[in-house]
Amino acid sequence: MSGPLPPPLLALRGIGKSFLGVRVLDGVDLQVRPGEVHAVVGENGAGKSTLMKVASGVHRPDEGTVEFAGAPRTFRGPREARQAGIGIVHQELTLLPERTVAQNVWLGREPLRRGLVDRAAMLSRTAGLLASVGEGSLPPGTRVGRLGVAQQQVVEIVKALALDARLLILDEPTAALADHEVDQLYALVRRLRDQGMGVLYVSHRLKEVFDLSSRITVLKDGRAVATLDTADTNADQLVRHMVGRELPTYYPALARPEERGPVRLTVQGGGNRKLHGIDLKLHAGQVLGVGGLQGSGRSALARALFGAAPFTTGRVTVDGTPLRPRSPRAAMRAGIAYVSEDRKGEGIVAGQSVLDNALLAGRALHPARTGRGARTTRIRELLAAVDLRAAGEDQEIRFLSGGNQQKVVLARWLALAPRILLFDEPTRGIDVGAKSAIHDLVRRLARDGAAVLMVSSELPELLGMSDRIIVMRDGRIAGELPAGATEEDVVRLAVGTVRETAG
Numbered sequence: 448m449s450g451p452l453p454p455p456l457l458a459l460r461g462i463g464k465s466f467l468g469v470r471v472l473d474g475v476d477l478q479v480r481p482g483e484v485h486a487v488v489g490e491n492g493a494g495k496s497t498l499m500k501v502a503s504g505v506h507r508p509d510e511g512t513v514e515f516a517g518a519p520r521t522f523r524g525p526r527e528a529r530q531a532g533i534g535i536v537h538q539e540l541t542l543l544p545e546r547t548v549a550q551n552v553w554l555g556r557e558p559l560r561r562g563l564v565d566r567a568a569m570l571s572r573t574a575g576l577l578a579s580v581g582e583g584s585l586p587p588g589t590r591v592g593r594l595g596v597a598q599q600q601v602v603e604i605v606k607a608l609a610l611d612a613r614l615l616i617l618d619e620p621t622a623a624l625a626d627h628e629v630d631q632l633y634a635l636v637r638r639l640r641d642q643g644m645g646v647l648y649v650s651h652r653l654k655e656v657f658d659l660s661s662r663i664t665v666l667k668d669g670r671a672v673a674t675l676d677t678a679d680t681n682a683d684q685l686v687r688h689m690v691g692r693e694l695p696t697y698y699p700a701l702a703r704p705e706e707r708g709p710v711r712l713t714v715q716g717g718g719n720r721k722l723h724g725i726d727l728k729l730h731a732g733q734v735l736g737v738g739g740l741q742g743s744g745r746s747a748l749a750r751a752l753f754g755a756a757p758f759t760t761g762r763v764t765v766d767g768t769p770l771r772p773r774s775p776r777a778a779m780r781a782g783i784a785y786v787s788e789d790r791k792g793e794g795i796v797a798g799q800s801v802l803d804n805a806l807l808a809g810r811a812l813h814p815a816r817t818g819r820g821a822r823t824t825r826i827r828e829l830l831a832a833v834d835l836r837a838a839g840e841d842q843e844i845r846f847l848s849g850g851n852q853q854k855v856v857l858a859r860w861l862a863l864a865p866r867i868l869l870f871d872e873p874t875r876g877i878d879v880g881a882k883s884a885i886h887d888l889v890r891r892l893a894r895d896g897a898a899v900l901m902v903s904s905e906l907p908e909l910l911g912m913s914d915r916i917i918v919m920r921d922g923r924i925a926g927e928l929p930a931g932a933t934e935e936d937v938v939r940l941a942v943g944t945v946r947e948t949a950g
Contacts, residue, residue: 454517456481456645457502457533457614463510464497471497473669474511479614479645484636486648486656486677489666490689490878492836492848495649498666499616502647503535504528516613534607535616538876540599544592549573551591552606576605579642580635597628601635615639616647619876621655627740633659651878652905653682665689686879697883698911699890701734701930707914708732709766711898712752712783712867717761721747722922725761729867729898734889736913737902738937743919745902746788749869752900753785754778765867779812781867784860788872788902790849794856797845801837804844805830805859812863822862829858834884850881857888868892870901874908886912906934 455478464472472494479485489495500506501513504522513520515531522528525535542551549569550557558568573587582601591599600620607615617636621629636659640646650656656663657677665673665688673688708731717725722744729735739745750756752763754772763770765781772778775785787793795804805826813822830840833854837847844852853873860868870889874882889912893899903909909916916928918940926940 453480453482455479455514456516457647458514459498459502459511460514461511462498462501462508462513464501464506464508471669472501472508475666475669475671477664477671477674479647481613481645482640482643483662484640484646484648484660486650486660486663487666488650488653488656488663488685488689490848490850490880493666493689493878494669495666496618499535499618499647499649502528502614503533503616529607529610529612532611532613533616534604534610534612534614536600536603536607536618536620538619540596540603542591542599542602545590547588547590548577548585548594548602548605549587551602552576552587552609554606556609572609573605576608577601579608580605581638582635595628597624597631600624600632604635604639612644614645614647616649618649619651620648621650621652629655651876653685653879654907656685657682689879697886697907699887702732702893702914706732706894708896708898711766713762713764714752714758715762717751717758717763719747719751719756719759721756722751722758724923725751725758727917727924729900731866731896731898732893733914734893734899734901734912736909736916737900737919738904738906738909738916739919739925739941741904743941744922745904745919746871747922748919749785749871749900749902752778752867752869753783755785776811779808779863779865782863782865783867783869784808784863784865785869786853786856786860786871786873788875790852790856790876795844795852798843800841801830801835801844801847801855802826802840805855805862808859809862825862826858829861830855833858833888848877848881850877850885853877853881853885857885861892865897867898868900870899872902872904874903874905882908906937909937910934 457479459475459477462472462475475498487495497506501508504525504527515533520531552573553569558565570587577583577585577587585598585601591602604615620632624632636646648660660677663675663677663680663685664671665685667689710728711731712729714725714727725748737745737748747756751758752772754774754777757773763772770781806822809822835854836851844855874885889899889901901912910932914930916932916937918925918937920941920943928936
C-alpha cells in the first residue's frame with residue numbers, strides 16, 4: 448500500500464521495569480498502528496508478558512512512556528486502560544462459567560432501565576457485537592460454561608469491543624485450541640484488523656506469527672533486539688534473534704534402521720470408555736508419534752498406558768511380560784514414565800520448591816526414607832544435565848518459565864531410569880530454545896535404549912520427531928505412517944478422508 452503510514456495507535460518508548468531488583472524490561476520500544484497485527488515473540492522469560500501488562504495498565508513502567516492515540520498516558524490500573532480503549536485476552540481466560548455470554552460481556556456495566564438491569568437491551572447489544580465479528584450464530588443467552596475454549600475467547604474479545612477497544616492484546620491465544628478452532632481465530636483477527644483495530648499478538652508458534660502479522664518485535668532478556676517486517680524475514684532469522692545463536696535444525700536426526708531395538712511394549716485389543724481396539728508396538732530406540740484431532744483419543748492412549756485411566760479390555764506386555772497397568776504406581780514399577788499435557792494441573796505443585804517437585808515421583812515409588820539421599824543427589828545431577836535455569840533448588844517452581852518447569856518434570860522421571868516414556872504435548876507453551884533442548888533430550892533417551900511415545904498436536908513437531916506415526920480418530924488408530932510422511936497424510940487420516948491403513 449502506498450502513501451504515508453498512519454501514526455501509531457500505541458507507542459511504548461524506553462520502557463523499563465524491575466521486580467525485587469531484577470531487571471525484566473530494559474529500554475523497550477514498540478509501536479502498533481491502526482489496522483496492524485504486530486507480533487511479539489521471544490523465549491520464556493524474555494519479558495513478553497510484563498510488556499503486555501505495562502501496555503494494558505496492570506504494571507506501571509519504572510522508566511519510559513506509554514502513548515495511546517497520540518497522547519501520553521499513565522494508567523492507574525487495567526480499568527483505566529480498558530476505558531481508554533485497550534483490551535487484553537489472557538491465555539488463562541477470566542470468564543464466569545455460570546453466567547451467560549451477555550452477562551459476562553456487560554459484567555459490572557449492565558444497561559439499566561428504571562433502575563433495573565435491562566436484559567433485553569443486554570442481549571440485543573451482545574448479539575450485535577457477536578455479529579460484527581462474524582459470530583452471529585452464538586446465542587448471547589448461552590451459559591459460558593457450556594462453550595468450547597474457542598467460543599470463550601470470542602466472548603473475551605467481544606467484552607473488549609463492548610468497551611470500544613481500539614487495541615486488542617492477544618496473549619498465546621491458540622495454546623488450547625484445536626486446528627479448526629485456530630482457523631476460526633485467524634478469521635476473527637483478520638476481520639478486526641480490516642476494521643481498523645490494532646492487534647498485539649503474542650505467540651510461541653512461529654507459523655501463526657507469519658500467517659497473521661505485518662511486523663514482528665523480538666524480545667530477548669528484557670530488550671527489544673529487533674523489529675522486522677514479516678515479509679522481509681524468515682523463521683531462521685527470528686530464531687537467531689530469539690535465542691542468540693543458530694539452531695542447526697529444528698529437530699534432531701531420526702533413528703537409523705539399525706538403531707531400532709526390540710519391542711518394549713505391546714497392546715493388543717486395548718479398550719476402555721474412550722478407546723477401542725488399540726493394537727500397537729513400541730520399540731526401544733524409536734519415537735512413536737501420536738497424532739489426531741483434539742478429542743480423538745491421543746491423550747487417552749497415553750493415560751491408559753500409564754494406568755491413570757486404564758484399559759479395561761485387551762492385553763498389555765512390557766518386555767514380553769504381561770502387565771495390567773491399573774494405577775500409575777503399577778506403571779511406574781514396570782518402568783513407565785508419563786509427562787502430562789496439563790503441566791500446571793498434573794505436572795507440578797506450584798507452591799513447592801524445584802527440588803520437592805523433582806523428587807515427587809521417587810517419593811511416591813519409594814516412600815521409605817531409605818536411599819533418599821542418593822535420590823536427591825541424582826536429581827541434582829539431572830537438573831544440571833537438563834540445563835535448568837532457576838535461582839536455586841529452593842525456588843518455588845511457579846516462578847519458573849514454562850520451559851524450565853518442563854525440565855524439572857523431565858528430571859523427576861529420568862531419576863527413575865524408565866524404559867518407556869510417554870510424552871503428552873511435551874513442548875506446549877514453551878519457547879523455541881527450550882523446545883530444541885527438549886527435542887534433543889527426547890531423541891537422546893531413545894538412542895540410549897528407551898522406547899518413546901510422544902503425543903503432539905503440532906504437525907511440524909510430530910513429523911520432525913517421529914520415526915513412526917499413528918493417527919487417532921474417534922478413539923481408534925485410524926492408520927500408521929512411516930517417517931517422511933507429510934502433514935496432508937496425517938490430516939487425511941485424522942479427519943477420515945482416506946481408507947484406514949492401521950497395522
